Amino acid sequence: MDKMKVTYEVMLGLAAEMVWDEALRKFRSERLYQKIDDALASGDVVAFQNLTDELKELQF
Structure with a gap:
């Protein structure tokens, strides 16, 4: 029974x-x-690229 408890x-x-x-x-x-x-x-293209790259990595 102890083995089942540990597994659970x-x-x-x-x-x-x-x-x-x-x-x-x-x-x-x-x-x-x-x-x-x-x-x-705000038109920050660099931040947009970096953040979308990070989001892509997070999703995969």
């Missing part, structure tokens, strides 16, 4: 880590979209 705890830990990673990815994406909008509004 490991699986719960992995599931929690997956949820945490997705939440962080979503948060970072939202911040990048806002910064991209700001760069577009």
Whole structure:
């Protein structure tokens, strides 16, 4: 029974880590979209390129 408990705890830990990673990815994406909008509004081409490159890397 102890082996099943350990396995269950490991699986719960992995599931929690997956949820945490997705939440962080979503948060970072939202911040990048806002910064991209700001760069577009101010006409900052360099920042726009850098931020869109970072967003592309985050999405893949």
